[in-house]
Amino acid sequence: MKYGESTFDILYLIFAILTGVLILIKRRNKNDVLMGTAALILGIGDSFHLVPRVLNYFIDSDFTWYLGLGKLVTSITMTIFYILVFLLYKSVYNKDDKSTKTVGITLYILAALRVLICLLPGNNWFTGEGTVLWGVLRNLPFIVIGGMIVYLYFRVRKEDKYLKRLWLYTLLSFLFYIPVAVFAPLLPILGMLMLPKTICYILMLISFIRKQKNG
Numbered sequence: 230m231k232y233g234e235s236t237f238d239i240l241y242l243i244f245a246i247l248t249g250v251l252i253l254i255k256r257r258n259k260n261d262v263l264m265g266t267a268a269l270i271l272g273i274g275d276s277f278h279l280v281p282r283v284l285n286y287f288i289d290s291d292f293t294w295y296l297g298l299g300k301l302v303t304s305i306t307m308t309i310f311y312i313l314v315f316l317l318y319k320s321v322y323n324k325d326d327k328s329t330k331t332v333g334i335t336l337y338i339l340a341a342l343r344v345l346i347c348l349l350p351g352n353n354w355f356t357g358e359g360t361v362l363w364g365v366l367r368n369l370p371f372i373v374i375g376g377m378i379v380y381l382y383f384r385v386r387k388e389d390k391y392l393k394r395l396w397l398y399t400l401l402s403f404l405f406y407i408p409v410a411v412f413a414p415l416l417p418i419l420g421m422l423m424l425p426k427t428i429c430y431i432l433m434l435i436s437f438i439r440k441q442k443n444g
Contacts, residue, residue: 245272274306
């Protein structure tokens, strides 16, 4: 179990970070910059959580503080990732109308609220004593952000063949993520859902690669 999960986590981090770096190196336009930055932030942010998780399997030491820090950092970088995905939507589909600007303002407010809640001491990140209540509080804004991204990309799914499934990958990632984020303190086995959630992120990154190569 620990060898399989650890190998998967390490390969995912390498893939995500390399994807971001290569897209940025080969960047030709704003779309490439947004996709490369999003991939890089996703990979680097997840490394704060996954690297201590892997080390915890093989080193006899208390990694509670490091795992808590990783969860905090990942919570913030995941939020930034979806803001970049929204900006990609605006750029790819030339959306700059009044309604899109309103959606953007709403997303920025929700993202700021999410980050603020994540920084509050009640989360008990560094002691590993998180509660369902705080899991709900910090993830409510994030779930709304995810729902808005799903809706936006679903509306334009037929307009770009390389990003046409981005709404589906986002939807599935949230469906796998929510039980873990909210109820994992009560039922740790739910952590297994992070595997299919990560696969959804890999599929998003593959969409970015195909978009840059062909779009």
